[in-house]
Amino acid sequence: MVVENHVPLQRLNTFGIAARAMRLARVRSDADVLALVRHPDWRWQDTFILGGGSNIVLTGDVRALVLKVEIPGxxxxxxxxxxxxxxxxxxxxxxxxxxxxxxxxxxxxxxxxxxxxxxxxxxxxxxxxxxxxxxxxxxxxxxxxxxxxxxxxxxxxxxxxxxxxxxxxxxxxxxxxxxxxxxxxxxxxxxxxxKRWRVELGYHDLQRKVAETGITEPSPQQVFDWVCQIRRAKLPDPAVLGNAGSFFKNPTVTPEQCADIIGRDPHVVHYPMPDGSVKLAAGWLIDACGWKGKTVGRAGVYEKQALVLVNLGGPTNPCTGGEVMTLARLIQTSVYERFGIRLEPEPVVVG
Structure with missing residues (x-):
């Protein structure tokens, strides 16, 4: 097992934020993990487990030993x-x-x-x-x-x-x-x-595909294709525009809270949940507060989907994790002041 030093992480996180791992080990088998656990130089080190880097915001260099998981099969x-x-x-x-x-x-x-x-x-x-x-x-x-x-x-x-x-x-x-x-x-x-497969078409975007195509009983492959089309239309490709996908969780509220919000904003997007709560669309809340397309430094809110924060600086002049988190906090404050809802970020903040 080779532990590399001062490894650039910009290509290992989908936001494209520039940072370094002070030490990084590529884990390709169980044996690699055990070698690290048993090695006297590494067994007591703090570690950070890194997969595809799609759900993290790097706010600085990573001091912990980064375990880059690459186990195939x-x-x-x-x-x-x-x-x-x-x-x-x-x-x-x-x-x-x-x-x-x-x-x-x-x-x-x-x-x-x-x-x-x-x-x-x-x-x-x-x-x-x-x-x-x-x-x-x-x-x-x-x-x-x-x-x-x-x-x-x-x-x-x-x-x-x-x-x-x-x-x-x-x-x-x-x-x-x-x-x-x-x-x-x-x-x-x-x-x-x-094997007793059942199609799941409960979300509005999929119901719209049914209406557009006239296909009321789509195959699994058809659902797969629809989901890919929907996501590509709404979400930026991280290879082109750095991002961590949906940045905030969709909040859940009581039916009474939802009724209060509907009374003020009848068009709020919401979904009843099996447990009686109501899930609100975080992207709609953010858009309603006017954040779509707004920026803080080189971090911005995606112009097509307010739920996604993006790296507008590209690979040569990327945004910083600090800019991303400043933008995120401003959005949280704005949504709370208007709707009384506290948005919770999905990505893990590292650094």
Missing amino acids: RRLVHEDARGWLVEAGAGERWHDFVAWTLQQGWPGLENLALIPGTVGAAPVQNIGAYGVELQDRFHSLDAIDLETGAPLTLRHEHCAFGYRDSVFKHERPHAGGMGLKGRALITRVRFWLP
């Missing part, structure tokens, strides 16, 4: 009359994995197409889009305890999944379970894809 673990159990290495690109499952004839992940990042990062964030969350398809995962080197296998009940949340985002015991932030490095993730 895709395979069918088991098949029976009920469904398929599919596994992927933590370093696999999430979108490529979703496309591969459909190519094999195993539907179920199509609503999660084109989400940036890696498979190993997906459970940490409990990624979700268009009516489906990772927890809906999650079976189990393998990880290694970075303190002891012990192997871990976690099933659904161990992961404390919530809205863009999991046990991997908490340092202390969470929701009655353990806290594994910075302690467990995920190596492989498994998904259960039922």
